[in-house]
Amino acid sequence: xxxxxxxxxxxxxxxxxxxxxxxxxxxxxxxxxxxxxxxxxxxxxxxxxxxxxxxxxxxxxxxx
Numbered sequence: 001x002x003x004x005x006x007x008x009x010x011x012x013x014x015x016x017x018x019x020x021x022x023x024x025x026x027x028x029x030x031x032x033x034x035x036x037x038x039x040x041x042x043x044x045x046x047x048x049x050x051x052x053x054x055x056x057x058x059x060x061x062x063x064x
Contacts, residue, residue, distance in 0.1 A: 007041055007050055015045030 009016050021040045041051040 005051065005053075010043040010046060010048060010050055012048045012050070013043060013046040015043055017044040018042060018050070019044055 007018060010018075018041050021042055022037050023040070024037055036054050036056055039053055039055065040049045042049055
């Protein structure tokens with residue numbers, strides 16, 4: 001289920017102008033071949049990262 005989070009205000013400075021950045025990283029699975037993209041919502045006024053999240057959580061699901 002996809003959750004939409006609408007950040008209206010930076011909790012650190014109160015500004016409301018944001019951008020999104022992304023970084024690739026390796027997931028904590030034992031085979032080392034899975035990875036995902038970590039997205040960061042960044043305040044353009046103070047530079048704080050106000051949210052970090054992964055859109056594709058499938059690689060993190062427990063194996064049955």
